[in-house]
Amino acid sequence: MTEQISGRTPRRTPERFAPPTRFAVPGRIGVNERTASVWRTATLTGIRPETPRATTFRFAVPGWPGHVPGQHLLLRLTAEDGYVAQRHYSIASAPDDSGHIELTLDRVEDGEVSGWFHTVARPGDRIEMRGPLSGFFAWPGDRPALLLGAGSGVVPLMSMVRHHRARDMRLPLRLLVSARGPEDLIYAREYGAETTAVFTRSAPEGVAVGRMTAAHVAPFLAKQPPSGWEAYVCGSNSFAEHASRLLVAAGQPVERIRIERFG
Amino acid sequence: MSTRRNGITDHVNITRGFTGRPRVHDPGLPPGQYDAGDDWPVLSAEVTPDLAPADWSFRIDGLVAEPRTWDWEQAHALPASSYQGAIHCVTSWSKFGVRFGGVSLDAFLHGVRPHGSATHVVAYAHTGYTANLPLADVTGGRAWIVWEYDGRPLPAEHGGPARLIVPHLYFWKSVKWIAGLRLLDHDEPGFWEGNGYHERGNPWEEQRYSGD
Numbered sequence: 208m209t210e211q212i213s214g215r216t217p218r219r220t221p222e223r224f225a226p227p228t229r230f231a232v233p234g235r236i237g238v239n240e241r242t243a244s245v246w247r248t249a250t251l252t253g254i255r256p257e258t259p260r261a262t263t264f265r266f267a268v269p270g271w272p273g274h275v276p277g278q279h280l281l282l283r284l285t286a287e288d289g290y291v292a293q294r295h296y297s298i299a300s301a302p303d304d305s306g307h308i309e310l311t312l313d314r315v316e317d318g319e320v321s322g323w324f325h326t327v328a329r330p331g332d333r334i335e336m337r338g339p340l341s342g343f344f345a346w347p348g349d350r351p352a353l354l355l356g357a358g359s360g361v362v363p364l365m366s367m368v369r370h371h372r373a374r375d376m377r378l379p380l381r382l383l384v385s386a387r388g389p390e391d392l393i394y395a396r397e398y399g400a401e402t403t404a405v406f407t408r409s410a411p412e413g414v415a416v417g418r419m420t421a422a423h424v425a426p427f428l429a430k431q432p433p434s435g436w437e438a439y440v441c442g443s444n445s446f447a448e449h450a451s452r453l454l455v456a457a458g459q460p461v462e463r464i465r466i467e468r469f470g
Numbered sequence: 471m472s473t474r475r476n477g478i479t480d481h482v483n484i485t486r487g488f489t490g491r492p493r494v495h496d497p498g499l500p501p502g503q504y505d506a507g508d509d510w511p512v513l514s515a516e517v518t519p520d521l522a523p524a525d526w527s528f529r530i531d532g533l534v535a536e537p538r539t540w541d542w543e544q545a546h547a548l549p550a551s552s553y554q555g556a557i558h559c560v561t562s563w564s565k566f567g568v569r570f571g572g573v574s575l576d577a578f579l580h581g582v583r584p585h586g587s588a589t590h591v592v593a594y595a596h597t598g599y600t601a602n603l604p605l606a607d608v609t610g611g612r613a614w615i616v617w618e619y620d621g622r623p624l625p626a627e628h629g630g631p632a633r634l635i636v637p638h639l640y641f642w643k644s645v646k647w648i649a650g651l652r653l654l655d656h657d658e659p660g661f662w663e664g665n666g667y668h669e670r671g672n673p674w675e676e677q678r679y680s681g682d
């Protein structure tokens with residue numbers, strides 16, 4: 208720059224461009240780009256079935272930089288001929304100092320990576336991971352949280368529930384979780400008063416069967432904390448579309464709805 | 471930095487018992503990608519907006535001689551142009567033989583006359599989503615504003631009524647519900663770029679995350 212800077216104008220970096228729109232959803236936390244680009248070798252230390260289709264895998268990860276609930280990682284498996292398969296997985300465990308993290312994987316029909324985990328993996332196996340990634344879906348525990356998940360979409364939300372519990376937070380947190388039936392409800396034994404389960408195909412006696420509806424969501428918006436909710440929606444794309452529409456219809460501001468779609 | 475090419479890597483951490491699915495070498499597939507076939511996953515981070523064509527507009531401003539806004543009809547009056555080929559998502563799927571119809575971004579840029587000092591653009595959506603791109607990546611017949619997919623109106627969850635496509639880069643650069651471009655003389659990270667993703671996102675170099 209050759210322009211003379213006038214005495215009264217302090218030198219400053221150019222202001223970042225923000226679009227003139229009303230939806231802008233800000234990121235939640237900064238991501239450490241250095242740690243996010245390092246591949247670490249993790250060792251599988253435990254396998255715990257959650258439902259007939261979902262299993263939790265516990266890993267020791269040397270040098271794990273720590274995560275914020277809601278973040279995910281990138282994991283890769285390598286075949287003998289050098290072929291690599293990589294997939295994203297949400298972190299299920301709450302941040303702690305154990306040097307371990309947990310993932311919960313659905314068994315996908317013909318799934319290359321989830322298939323290996325469900326049929327071949329055993330403690331002692333080493334796999335590679337990099338992360339944590341994405342500051343967008345993260346919940347540092349600073350605002351009341353309304354969580355809507357379906358199927359394995361409950362995984363990143365469970366990290367938030369566990370964090371909330373481990374830190375004994377007073378801040379309101381509610382989880383609305385959808386599963387096909389009680390036997391498919393991941394983490395069923397861990398839920399407390401903060402959780403409402405919705406069953407789409409079969410339900411225990413006296414509980415309605417059907418999709419999540421406005422009637423499930425409206426009460427949370429009718430009785431919300433003074434500063435409102437930060438809403439987090441996670442699951443398949445069709446669930447994410449459905450649940451986010453319910454939230455908007457119930458009056459949740461769009462710029463306070465964060466969506467993670469598992470594709 | 472990854473030294474992997476065509477799915478083959480030189481690192482030595484072989485996963486016990488992992489073979490992967492049977493594979494044929496496909497020169498059309500960038501490293502680390504798989505062919506999603508007929509699937510077209512949706513991966514936006516915000517609520518799909520309810521945006522009618524009549525409420526859609528597209529603006530180009532910043533370092534240009536004549537900033538301008540086009541409405542739906544004005545944009546459609548520009549010469550039609552289409553893209554047929556592959557698209558590549560950073561989450562590892564690629565999709566082949568897709569057909570998008572719309573207008574080349576060159577036609578829009580021609581109307582605003584960019585200054586010689588413009589080097590980058592921030593593309594932004596009606597939702598507030600942003601992505602940064604070098605100006606050179608969106609000129610020369612490499613980027614389009616599209617409203618048709620496979621001969622029909624572009625579905626809302628895929629960015630309809632209109633989105634940007636920059637098919638030679640990872641698809642998060644192809645801003646859905648496109649609202650405008652601002653031309654700048656410097657690079658400014660967009661939504662994912664500020665969340666750890668790569669500045670440029672070239673699938674053939676496997677530029678997924680910052681530092682790749």
Ligand SMILES: Cc1cc2nc3c(=O)[nH]c(=O)nc-3n(C[C@H](O)[C@H](O)[C@H](O)COP(=O)(O)OP(=O)(O)OC[C@H]3O[C@@H](n4cnc5c(N)ncnc54)[C@H](O)[C@@H]3O)c2cc1C
Nearest residue numbers: 294295296297311312313315317318319320321359362469
């Ligand atoms: C941010 C994020 C977080 C996620 N978190 C979780 C999580 O916590 N838990 C979880 O279970 N999942 C999660 N997922 C989904 C996960 O990344 C994988 O998509 C999922 O485990 C399936 O991978 P896979 O290798 O088992 O299946 P894939 O092999 O990828 O198969 C998936 C489907 O595509 C078909 N397919 C794919 N490739 C081919 C091919 N070459 N030929 C033929 N068919 C093919 C398969 O038949 C199958 O129906 C997450 C995804 C994202 C984006």
